[in-house]
Amino acid sequence: SSSTTLTVQQDHSLIAHFSKLPFSITTSAGVGGSASVVESEPPPFYFDNNYTLFADPTFGYSFSHWSSSSNSLDLIDSQTSPITSFLVQGDATYTANFSQINYGLQVLMGEGGEAVYPESGDQSALSMVQVTAVAQDGYDFEIWEDPDALLTDSSLSVTEANMSKASGSVSVTATFSKKTYSVEINEGTGGNVSLSPASGPWEHNGVYELNATSQVGYTFSEWQGDTNSTSSLLNGTSDAINKIGVSGPISLTAVFAENAYSISATTVQGGTVSGTNSYTINDTPTISAQPSTGWKFSHWIGDLDHLVAANATSSLVDLTLAPLTLSFEAVFEREVYDFSVFIDGNGSVNGYNSNFTLSPDSATEVSLVAVSQAGWNFERWYGYSVSDPAASSITFIPSSSGSLTATFERNSYDLTVTNSTGGETNGTGTYLYDSAISLQASPSPGYMFVKWTGNTELIDELDPVVTLRVPDQNISLYAEFTPIPLTITTSVVGSGTVSSGGTYDTGSTATLNATPSGIDTAGPRGYQLERWIWFSSGGTSYNSTDNPLELYMDSNFTVTAVFSPIPPDDVEIELVSTPSGAGTLFDDPDARTWDVDLDLIQRDLQASANPGFSFLGWNSSLNASFNPSWMNPAVTVTPQSASTITAYFTPITQKVLTSFDSSKGTVTGAAIDLPTNTSTLITAQPGENQIFYSWELNKTVEY
CATH class of the missing domain: 2.10.70 (Complement Module; domain 1)
Incomplete structure (x- = not known):
C-alpha cells in the first residue's frame, strides 16, 4: 500500500518503489x-x-x-x-x-479533332473514366496517345482510363488523321497530265497541283468529269494549269482539241502557188510554186523556219512548233537561158563559122541570120521551135534554154523502097550523098521475109535489116515476102467424126465439119456436137458450138470436137454468123441450165469477132429474148422451139488521110475505108522546081 506504518527501532533506510500506471x-x-x-x-x-x-x-x-x-x-x-x-x-x-487520392486527368486532342470528353480535371485514383474522341468532318480518329498506359484500348475513339494506374497527374491525347480519297486523272488524245503527288495519298482538304500539257498540234480545251470532280478544280474547268481541293473521290479527264493551222501561200508575179488551206497536226501540208513560161522559181519568203525545204519549189510545212497562222510568198525571177547555136555543114550564122552561145532572158529578142557558103544550100533550122524554120533569117523571144542548128545541105539522091504483099518497108525518100540509111523489111502477121532485089550490091540481100550508104546515084530496092504455112490438128471426144484439117495459108479461112454418130446404147436419141475446143500455138484456148467451124488462120491450131448424147426434149438451135467467117459463135454446154417452170433449156451464147470485124448484135428467127441485151456479145437465151439465131458482124475499116502543100506538089492514094490488113499505095508527085523529101506522120490524127 502506498500508505503504511513503520515502527522505528533502528536506523532504517526505506526506498519507496513506484510503478508506472x-x-x-x-x-x-x-x-x-x-x-x-x-x-x-x-x-x-x-x-x-x-x-x-x-x-x-x-x-x-x-x-x-x-x-x-x-x-x-x-x-x-x-x-x-x-x-x-x-x-x-x-x-x-x-x-x-x-x-x-485524386489525380489530374488531361484529355487532349490533336489536329482534326472536333471534341474530347470529359473535360480535363481531377479523377479518383480508383475510378474508370470513359474518354471519348470526336473527329472533325474530313478526319478519322486514329489512336490515343497514352504514355502512362491508362487506357483499356487506345485504338478506340471511346474507351476507359484506369486511374488506378496513375502515379500523378496524367494525360491522354486523341490523334486524328485526314481522310484520303481516290483521285483519277485521265488524259484525252493530244496531251498529257501531271498530278503532284502522282500516286497519293490525297488527303481531305488537301490542295494539289494538277497540270494538263498539250502535245504538238493540240490545245487544251477543258477538264471534264462529274459535278463533284469539276467543282474540286480551284481555277475552273478551262484552266490547264490548275489545282484540286480534295473533299471526296475525284475523276477528271483532260480534253484536248486539234489546232487548226491556217497556211497562206501567195505570189506577186511570175507563176502560181498552191497549198493555201487549213490543216491539223496530222496533215502533211505542202506548198508548191509553179513558174510561168519564161520565169523560174527563186525562193520563198515568210515563215521559213517551218519549211522543210525552203529553197525547193515544193516543200512540206513542219507544223511541229508552228504558230497557228503561217504565211509564205513565192518569189519568181525571169528565166535566163543558155542558148546554143550550132552549124551543120558549110555556112555561117551572124558571121560565125563555128558554134557559139547566147544568154538571153525571157524578154530578150534573138535575131539569127544564116548564110550558106558556095556549093551548099541553107536547108532549115532544127531544134528550138521557131515560126518559120525554113527562113534563113529568124527573130524570136526564147521561152526556155535550147539550141538551134543551122543546117546546110549537100546534093541529094532518091531512094525508092517497095515490097510485095505480106509486109512493109521503110526508107523511101531523098537523101544526102554518103548518108547512112537504116532499112527494115517487116513481114505482116503470117508472112516471112524472103530477100531484097534491085541495087542489092549495096546491101546484104538476105538480111531484112540493113544500113545503106547512099551512093552518087538514085537507088531502088524491092522486099519480097511469102506466107507462113499453118496447120490444124483435129481430134474427137465422144462419138462422132471431124472432116478437114491439114495445112493452110496464113490469113485464109479453114472450115471444119463435125458429124455426130447415130443411135446406140449410150445415145438412144443419137449424138450431137456439144462444142469445139481448140488451142492456138500461143496456148490460148477457144470454144464454139458452130458447125461447121470456120477458123481464121493466124496460128497453128489443135482442135477437138466434143460429142455428147442428145438430151431428151432438147431444143435444136442453129447459130449462124453473118457474114460467114466474120466471127466465132459458142453455145456453152457447161452453162446450160434447166428452167423447171418453163420446161426449157436456158443457154449462154457468146460471139467473138474475127480479126477485121466487130460484133453488131443478135437476132432470132422466133423472136427469142436476149439477156442482158441483143447488143451484148455474151447473152442468155431460152429458145422454146427449134430456131435459127444469127450473130451479125461488120467489117472494120481503116482510114488513110494525107495532107500536103498543093502549091508544091500533089499526093494520090488516100483511102477512107480500107479493110483491115489491106494495103494502099500513096504517091507524092513534086511540083515544078520541087523535090520530094520525106513522109511525116501527123500525130494529131487519132487512129
Missing part, C-alpha cells in the same frame, strides 16, 4: 485505411512512455491527419504524419483520418 490507448481509422500502435511488447501502455502510432492507407487513399476524441493530440509529435510518437499521460483515443 497502465493506461488504455485506443486507435481507430476512418474510411481508407487502418491505424495501430507499433510496439515490441503487447499492451498495456504505461504512463509517460513513448509509443508510435502508425496509419496505413489502403489503395487509392492517403493519410490526412490524426484526430483524438480524448483531446490527446498535444501528446503526439505530428498530427499529419502517418507514423508519429506519442506520450502516454492517461487513457487516450487516436483516430487516423484518410482522404481519397
Whole structure:
C-alpha cells in the first residue's frame, strides 16, 4: 500500500518503489485505411512512455491527419504524419483520418479533332473514366496517345482510363488523321497530265497541283468529269494549269482539241502557188510554186523556219512548233537561158563559122541570120521551135534554154523502097550523098521475109535489116515476102467424126465439119456436137458450138470436137454468123441450165469477132429474148422451139488521110475505108522546081 506504518527501532533506510500506471490507448481509422500502435511488447501502455502510432492507407487513399476524441493530440509529435510518437499521460483515443487520392486527368486532342470528353480535371485514383474522341468532318480518329498506359484500348475513339494506374497527374491525347480519297486523272488524245503527288495519298482538304500539257498540234480545251470532280478544280474547268481541293473521290479527264493551222501561200508575179488551206497536226501540208513560161522559181519568203525545204519549189510545212497562222510568198525571177547555136555543114550564122552561145532572158529578142557558103544550100533550122524554120533569117523571144542548128545541105539522091504483099518497108525518100540509111523489111502477121532485089550490091540481100550508104546515084530496092504455112490438128471426144484439117495459108479461112454418130446404147436419141475446143500455138484456148467451124488462120491450131448424147426434149438451135467467117459463135454446154417452170433449156451464147470485124448484135428467127441485151456479145437465151439465131458482124475499116502543100506538089492514094490488113499505095508527085523529101506522120490524127 502506498500508505503504511513503520515502527522505528533502528536506523532504517526505506526506498519507496513506484510503478508506472497502465493506461488504455485506443486507435481507430476512418474510411481508407487502418491505424495501430507499433510496439515490441503487447499492451498495456504505461504512463509517460513513448509509443508510435502508425496509419496505413489502403489503395487509392492517403493519410490526412490524426484526430483524438480524448483531446490527446498535444501528446503526439505530428498530427499529419502517418507514423508519429506519442506520450502516454492517461487513457487516450487516436483516430487516423484518410482522404481519397485524386489525380489530374488531361484529355487532349490533336489536329482534326472536333471534341474530347470529359473535360480535363481531377479523377479518383480508383475510378474508370470513359474518354471519348470526336473527329472533325474530313478526319478519322486514329489512336490515343497514352504514355502512362491508362487506357483499356487506345485504338478506340471511346474507351476507359484506369486511374488506378496513375502515379500523378496524367494525360491522354486523341490523334486524328485526314481522310484520303481516290483521285483519277485521265488524259484525252493530244496531251498529257501531271498530278503532284502522282500516286497519293490525297488527303481531305488537301490542295494539289494538277497540270494538263498539250502535245504538238493540240490545245487544251477543258477538264471534264462529274459535278463533284469539276467543282474540286480551284481555277475552273478551262484552266490547264490548275489545282484540286480534295473533299471526296475525284475523276477528271483532260480534253484536248486539234489546232487548226491556217497556211497562206501567195505570189506577186511570175507563176502560181498552191497549198493555201487549213490543216491539223496530222496533215502533211505542202506548198508548191509553179513558174510561168519564161520565169523560174527563186525562193520563198515568210515563215521559213517551218519549211522543210525552203529553197525547193515544193516543200512540206513542219507544223511541229508552228504558230497557228503561217504565211509564205513565192518569189519568181525571169528565166535566163543558155542558148546554143550550132552549124551543120558549110555556112555561117551572124558571121560565125563555128558554134557559139547566147544568154538571153525571157524578154530578150534573138535575131539569127544564116548564110550558106558556095556549093551548099541553107536547108532549115532544127531544134528550138521557131515560126518559120525554113527562113534563113529568124527573130524570136526564147521561152526556155535550147539550141538551134543551122543546117546546110549537100546534093541529094532518091531512094525508092517497095515490097510485095505480106509486109512493109521503110526508107523511101531523098537523101544526102554518103548518108547512112537504116532499112527494115517487116513481114505482116503470117508472112516471112524472103530477100531484097534491085541495087542489092549495096546491101546484104538476105538480111531484112540493113544500113545503106547512099551512093552518087538514085537507088531502088524491092522486099519480097511469102506466107507462113499453118496447120490444124483435129481430134474427137465422144462419138462422132471431124472432116478437114491439114495445112493452110496464113490469113485464109479453114472450115471444119463435125458429124455426130447415130443411135446406140449410150445415145438412144443419137449424138450431137456439144462444142469445139481448140488451142492456138500461143496456148490460148477457144470454144464454139458452130458447125461447121470456120477458123481464121493466124496460128497453128489443135482442135477437138466434143460429142455428147442428145438430151431428151432438147431444143435444136442453129447459130449462124453473118457474114460467114466474120466471127466465132459458142453455145456453152457447161452453162446450160434447166428452167423447171418453163420446161426449157436456158443457154449462154457468146460471139467473138474475127480479126477485121466487130460484133453488131443478135437476132432470132422466133423472136427469142436476149439477156442482158441483143447488143451484148455474151447473152442468155431460152429458145422454146427449134430456131435459127444469127450473130451479125461488120467489117472494120481503116482510114488513110494525107495532107500536103498543093502549091508544091500533089499526093494520090488516100483511102477512107480500107479493110483491115489491106494495103494502099500513096504517091507524092513534086511540083515544078520541087523535090520530094520525106513522109511525116501527123500525130494529131487519132487512129
